[in-house]
Amino acid sequence: MSLAWQAQAANVPDGVTLAENQTYTFWLLDAIKSMDPQINTDAEGSDVLRNLFEGLYNEDEKGGLVPGVALEHEVSEDGKTYTFKLRDNAKWSDGAPVTANDFVYAWRRLADPATASEYAWYMELMQVENASAVVAGDMAPDELGVKAVDEHTLEVKIDAPMPYFPQMLVHASTFPVPQSVIDANGDNWTRAGTLVGNGAYTLVEHQLGERVVMEKNDTYWDAEHTVLQTVIALTINDVNQGLTRYMAGELDRVDMPAGQYPRMEKEYPDQATSVPYNCSYIYMLNVGEKGPEALKDVRVRKALSYAIDRDIIVDKILQGGQHPSYNWTHWATAGFEIPDIEYADWTQPERLEKAKELLTEAGYGPDKPLSLRLQYNTSEDHKKIAIAASQMLKQIGVNLTLDNYEWKVHTDRMQSQDFDMARYAWCGDYNEASTYLDLMASYSGHNNGEFFNDDYDAVIKDSKTAEDPLPLYQKAEMILADEMPIIPLYHYAKVFMLKEDIKGWPLDNLNQSWYAKDLYRVAE
Known part of the structure; x- marks a missing residue:
């Protein structure tokens, strides 16, 4: 059995005039605890990580799977071996190629007790062969059921057939990470200017609890279809203050404070959203x-x-x-x-x-x-x-x-x-x-x-x-x-406010997983 999909990117309809300003600024309630895909545990952190890194698959506007680094996969007759064919044009932001080994390294790192990841259990949930023993420290990480067949072929063995296994691969903990950068910088590898990712954006600034600034990554395989140039997250611990700053034009998107939706929906029907x-x-x-x-x-x-x-x-x-x-x-x-x-x-x-x-x-x-x-x-x-x-x-x-x-x-x-x-x-x-x-x-x-x-x-x-x-x-x-x-x-x-000139938001995706590369700003 093999599966393949159409590629996905910012889909700008013919006749649409794009705005000159292609900056998108959104609200975060809390500081991002970690920019490390294997360490992060927060939904808000995942919103940032999906832009700095890319896993095997992404989600489309309805939550369906579309290619990320993987173009397709085959499943064995018994449903327990997945073979992923990786694209040969995926690159890290430093220009190095993304290979199957980068996934092997990341997955072993996630399961390794030395990493102390709160998401180590995710490898067990995915039923990757030997995951429980590796997480428990009873087996070495290199015994995990994942291997690079060659540079562009990744093989994963799981303990029992699991129809939703591919859906699990959109989670940030399964994203690849660059071993050479981690080896050279230790825990500091996620700092702005040091972090090397394979996503559509690179990290240029991170002031903890204040702001995250990401710029378009020209080495990304689909950079030509990426419209937004700059993506900024502002941490504002107060939802009411967040809405005030949205109304003042400082934010393009903000979650709505409790009880405000009926009023905002009446006054700003094209911006107030509940899904x-x-x-x-x-x-x-x-x-x-x-x-x-x-x-x-x-x-x-x-x-x-x-x-x-x-x-x-x-x-x-x-x-x-x-x-x-x-x-x-x-x-x-x-x-x-x-x-x-x-x-x-x-x-x-x-x-x-x-x-x-x-x-x-x-x-x-x-x-x-x-x-x-x-x-x-x-x-x-x-x-x-x-x-x-x-x-x-x-x-x-x-x-x-x-x-x-x-x-x-x-x-x-x-x-x-x-x-x-x-x-x-x-x-x-x-x-x-x-x-x-x-x-x-x-x-x-x-x-x-x-x-x-x-x-x-x-x-x-x-x-x-x-x-x-x-x-x-x-x-x-x-x-x-x-x-x-x-x-x-x-x-x-x-329940959120979204500026009318921001297009491409995935309203029908139950996870509300959004990718800045799929968004664009139209001229007023």
């Missing part, structure tokens, strides 16, 4: 050893979840097309159907009544209130939701103390289990339910609440080789609803 977006917003509960004793009781966890009124969060606070959620996987995920989760069908008064009952059973009440801490990262929206949640939980006798941290501190505390409840969101690495459900398995690098459940692990393991994994995905969701290690709050919509 389904492959992310879920939850409160993660620390059910591990370091977590509070109360959260080890499933009755307490359920009470907390039932008492939060999702409709108020979505309809009164956010107002941007988000969906209230009672499960983990985003409702619009390809091939997924939400199972019939009992508490989702109750009225909110019924949920509240049940929450009080469960909390009393667990030994808490007016005479013995339950005190917990909820931490969230800096954002006016997260703050509004946290305040609302604390008021809702007060009704059942839970006192929440709200802790606000900058993004890096917030994520560091979560990774070291230094929290009770924490605001968390997961954006799918690809458009398939396993990207959500794998995260709650015991082997996940992001299971910060330490929910370890043998039944759940078994269901996820079985789903990997199932002809139709949907019933198993639904079973996994039911376990999460029964055990409640997370409190689902809502499924995202991407």
